[in-house]
Amino acid sequence: MPRDFSGSRWSEMTIGEVAEKAPGSTTIGPFGSSLVAGDYQSSGVPVTFVRDIKTSGFDWKSGVFVSNEKARELRAHEVRPGDLLATKMGLPPCIAAEYPETMDPGVITADVIRVRPDTSVTTAAWLALVINQPAFEAQVRAITAGVTRPKVTLGDFRNLSVPIPPMTEQQRIIEILGAVDEEMLSLDRVIAKLRTLQSGIIEEATGSLEAVSDTVELGSLLHRIDAGWSPLCEERTPASNEWGVLKVSAVTSGNYLSTESKALPPGMPPRRDIEVHAGDVLMSRANGVRRLVGVTAFVEKTPERLMLSDKIMRLVPNRARITPMFLHLVCMSSAVRRQIDALLSGSSGQNNISQGFIRSMRVPNADLDDQHAVVAGVEAAEAVIASEVRRRAKLQSFKQALMDDLFAGRVMALRDSEG
Template sequence: MRHIPLKYVAKIIAGQAPPSEYVEPFTEGLPFLQGNAEFGDENPTPRFQCSNPSKKAEAGDILISVRAPVGALNVANCSYGIGRGLCAVRAQKCNPRFLWWWLHSQVNQLNSMATGTTYRAVTAEDIGALLFPDIALEEQRRIADFLDGETALITRWVELRKLQQKLLEERVRGLVTRSYTEAAAKYGCVRLRHVLWRIEQGWSPDCENRQAGPGEWGVVKAGCVNGGFFRPEEHKTLPAHLEPRLEYELCEGDFLMSRASGSLDLIGSVAVVPKLERRLLLCDKIYRIQLNRRKVIPEFVAHMMRSIPVREQIQLGTSGASGLANNLPAPVVRDLPIPLPPIQRQEELVRDLDQEIALINQAKRMLDCQLDLLAERRQALITAAVTGQIDVTTASGVRR
């Protein structure tokens, strides 16, 4: 199969940052995309608008992220101003849907071309140099139609698996809410401030976007507590020229809470730090809450924080709008109501909840594996179709 540089069949438009005074929160103006943060499943959801964009994408253009994650794709469903984190690819001498699917097959190639230390990136020239298959427009259309149909089936399977995950999350929420309600009815509730010593937030210097190696320090990200358990891999590396602020070192048993997030569902997420294999520092988007362990145990408080009554209080007390800079003020945290059973009863509740949630988490891991397999299947199907390995006329298998 003959190939030609992409720039000969499509126009590549490199995004450019406009002056900051032209950019403001989105209302009714020309939507502006800074990068892939606004990407959806196929079309973006803008957070900003720009009255005088330097570069524009038109409806139907393919938007491609040129900064980490390199290669993320969306389709412009209207005109957008685009920032320097994006390129627009406009089909000129090729089928637009075939171009869309073919670009999916080029993500690994783009990542191999990406350069940079703070963040990896590619240029518009890199994208224009990608080798595009020189096949007839009618064949491109057939391949695009085939992939539209086959990937729609995979998307449906993915949606069903995600629905199952959501139901499992609701089951967890139901379990902890039942325990919360029963304990509150029997023992009463107190404000969190009555069972804590102090609340602190950490330090967020400019870090290297990679995991820390042996002898290096890491600074955790806000996402380290998502999902209700501590994720030590969610960190960045503290640069060698910066001295770690030891007062923010994380220790086994620390009780952490997310205080800032772009998602109202994630703000207020909590986790207890397990035994660590690397040295990590608290970031300023996470609260470390020092509890009075004569009155409460961290694991019990963590479960209660996931209950519906507490989550409602957290969301009511959060400042900001979804998708923007949401912040959970410390006074709101101090006023959260939690049941106060005796320590022995707290330990019993934690043990019972841990056992039930462990079974649910096992089912969630199985669903995660299935979602990974579906993603692999989708990518393999796309690559095989656009490279001619599948006869899409019959979809009967691999060509000899």
């Protein structure tokens, strides 16, 4: 990971060099029978697993403990707040996080690396930031190339190099990036609240069908249901002048994804009657994952020459009774989902629904004015959500650009607290 740090106060050091100069400052978890499932209990000293270490930070979901006596046996594998943790294996290995002040001292498991940094040189927060960058990942790939299950040894990890600026610059960079992270978390909370509001608008309109006196079969609101077609296609996305067939994944996120499609082979005539158009409501008819059966997507816009597959149906509304967007919202409501789940749970392993079942589903019989009001509320919330998502994307781009500059050697001149 060579960089040009000439003219800067940054240096290149190995992880072993920035660890405390004391025995056991870098270690891995215990081997074999030293720590087994029979040692785990519901209280005591916390145990850290690979799954608790994420690029976004330490997230202790394991909830596993060992006794104080067992922890004393494993004291060589202790982790304390301020230590660096990294994964020995995974795709990729060497994901890192700081063990936080909110955790009690604990022990690590076999596939975890623990480093106790020399705090006169660096911190676990800085090392985790560096280790989770693409430039560091390139070092890891170089030592794990050709290995089916990438894994690093403690010796390999100690020899990996990291950029080390003066402590004041480390702290300033972490402060700046931390402020960006806090802003993104704040936006995430706003977006989550808006999505809850949006869902509430839909649920209030559909409600519990048991409490809605005026319901009808969905079929009475439809003009027709179009079935799709699945010829043998090429394993690539169609070019702009080619015909293609949508994959079921074009629908199952609840958003229409036109890129989830395959090219029709040259010379095979298309079926223009099942071409997808803006304003369509598409539903997944079948899927290997039960919860994705019956998911709908509204097509706001789409390239030309894309056709329905046989796992996707088009619900064509009678527009005198129901608008396309309200149809989509109703089909995505919990009231309709419960009916689909009830059918699938009673089936013999068949994760699909028929046109007959779709027509028989009970839905609220709302007048068009009420439908337009619901759609307007949902779309207003969606517009605000889209704005907040764009703000978050800009912050993420700023953060990544800053880190790219830092770790490519284009070091920013950061003013320290003295100004």
